[in-house]
Amino acid sequence: xxxxxxxDLNQLVDSLxxxxxxxxxxxxxxxxxxxxTVSDITEVLGQSQPRVSRHLKLLLDEGLIERYQEGSWAYxxxxxxxxxxxxxxxxxxxxxxxxxxxxxxxxxxxxxKSKRAERAAAYFSENAAAWDRIRSLHVPEKxxxxxxxxxxxxxxxxxxxxxxTGTGRMLEILAPLYQRGVGVDMSREMLTxxxxxxxxxxxxxxxxxxxxILAPPVExxxxxxVTVHQVLHYLEDPAxxxxxxxxxxxxxxxxxxxxxxxxxxxxxxxxxxxxxLGFADQQISEWLEEADLDFEKSVAFAPTxxxxxxxxxxxxxxxxxxxxxxxxxxxxxxITEMTS
Numbered sequence: 001x002x003x004x005x006x007x008d009l010n011q012l013v014d015s016l017x018x019x020x021x022x023x024x025x026x027x028x029x030x031x032x033x034x035x036x037t038v039s040d041i042t043e044v045l046g047q048s049q050p051r052v053s054r055h056l057k058l059l060l061d062e063g064l065i066e067r068y069q070e071g072s073w074a075y076x077x078x079x080x081x082x083x084x085x086x087x088x089x090x091x092x093x094x095x096x097x098x099x100x101x102x103x104x105x106x107x108x109x110x111x112x113k114s115k116r117a118e119r120a121a122a123y124f125s126e127n128a129a130a131w132d133r134i135r136s137l138h139v140p141e142k143x144x145x146x147x148x149x150x151x152x153x154x155x156x157x158x159x160x161x162x163x164x165t166g167t168g169r170m171l172e173i174l175a176p177l178y179q180r181g182v183g184v185d186m187s188r189e190m191l192t193x194x195x196x197x198x199x200x201x202x203x204x205x206x207x208x209x210x211x212x213i214l215a216p217p218v219e220x221x222x223x224x225x226v227t228v229h230q231v232l233h234y235l236e237d238p239a240x241x242x243x244x245x246x247x248x249x250x251x252x253x254x255x256x257x258x259x260x261x262x263x264x265x266x267x268x269x270x271x272x273x274x275x276x277l278g279f280a281d282q283q284i285s286e287w288l289e290e291a292d293l294d295f296e297k298s299v300a301f302a303p304t305x306x307x308x309x310x311x312x313x314x315x316x317x318x319x320x321x322x323x324x325x326x327x328x329x330x331x332x333x334x335i336t337e338m339t340s
Contacts, residue, residue: 019088019091024059030044030105031077032088033204034195034207038074040112041056041076044105045105062084065077065079066078116196137311138310139313143301145173147301148170148174149173149174151299156177156179157225159179160225160226160227161222161227162184163226164213164228164230164234165185165191166185168194169197172201174225175201181207183207184210184217191208213228214240215244222250223249225254227258228255228257230259231259233274234273234274234275235275235276239290242287242288242291246291246293246318250320251322252323253320254296254319254320255288255319256317257317258313258314258315259279260277261280261300262280263312281298292321293319294319295316297317299315300312301313
C-alpha cells in the first residue's frame with residue numbers, strides 16, 4: 001500500500017507515465033529480482049542496447065530506479081526508499097509472473113544469473129586452497145553462524161549493512177530478519193560470488209554494491225544492524241572502520257564484529273595480507289567507546305588442537321547509545337530520538 005503522505009500530483013503523473021510502458025514495466029519487474037547491468041537487461045528483453053538505455057534513462061529521471069558504477073560496469077537497481085519505492089512495489093505486486101512476457105523474461109533471467117554463478121565458481125576454484133587452509137585453523141563456520149544468529153536474536157528489523165560482504169554469507173543467513181539488506185565490498189570478483197550466492201539462496205531483499213568500507217556508498221543513520229565479518233584484520237586502521245560503521249547506525253542500532261583473538265600465526269601476515277594478528281577484548285571495547293557505542297557482549301570460539309597453532313574466533317556486539325522511543329502509539333512510524 002502506498003504511503004499516506006501527500007505527493008505532488010504532477011510528480012505522481014510523471015512517475016506513472018514513466019512506468020506505463022511494456023518494456024519499462026518488464027525492466028522494473030526484472031530489477032525486483034536483483035541488480036542488473038544494461039547487458040543483462042538487453043539479453044533478457046531481446047532488444048537493442050540503445051533502446052534499453054533509453055528506457056532506463058526515463059526510469060532514472062523519475063527516480064524509479066538507481067544507477068551505480070562498479071568498475072567499468074554500470075548496475076541498475078530499484079529505488080529502495082521513498083514514494084518511488086512504494087509505487088514500484090505496488091505495481092510489481094500486481095504482475096502475474098506465470099503469464100507472458102513475465103514468465104519468459106524470468107526464464108531468460110535465470111540463464112543470465114547462471115552465467116554469474118559460473119564466474120563465481122571459477123573464482124572460488126582459483127582461491128579455494130588458500131581459503132581452505134585458513135578455515136582449517138578455526139572452529140567450523142556453522143558454529144560461529146549459529147552464535148551470530150543467537151546474538152542477533154529472532155526479532156525482525158528493518159535494515160542491515162554488511163561491510164566487506166565477501167561471499168554475502170552474512171546477508172544470506174540473516175535475510176529472514178531484515179526487510180532490506182545491503183552488502184559493500186571493493187572486489188568485483190567477490191561481488192560476483194555474493195550475487196550468485198544470494199540468487200541461489202533465493203534472497204531477494206538484499207543487494208550488494210562496490211565500495212570502500214571506510215566510505216561506503218550508503219546513507220548514514222540508516223541501519224539497525226551493521227556487520228563486519230572477518231574484515232578488520234586486513235585493515236591498517238581498524239578503529240577508523242569501527243567509527244565509520246558507527247555513523248551508519250540508526251539510534252539504538254547494533255554493530256556486530258567477527259574476527260580473530262590475538263595470535264602469532266605470522267604466515268597469515270606474509271601470505272594472506274593480514275595487517276593485524278587478531279584483537280583483544282580490551283582493544284575492541286576501547287574502539288567501540290571512541291565510536292560512542294556501548295560494548296554489550298563478546299563470545300569466543302576456541303579451537304581444538306595445539307596451543308598457538310590455531311585461531312580463536314571472536315564475536316563482539318556494540319550498540320548505539322541513542323535510544324528510539326515511540327512518540328505516539330497511535331502515530332504510524334513516528335519515532336522520537338533521545339540520547340541516553
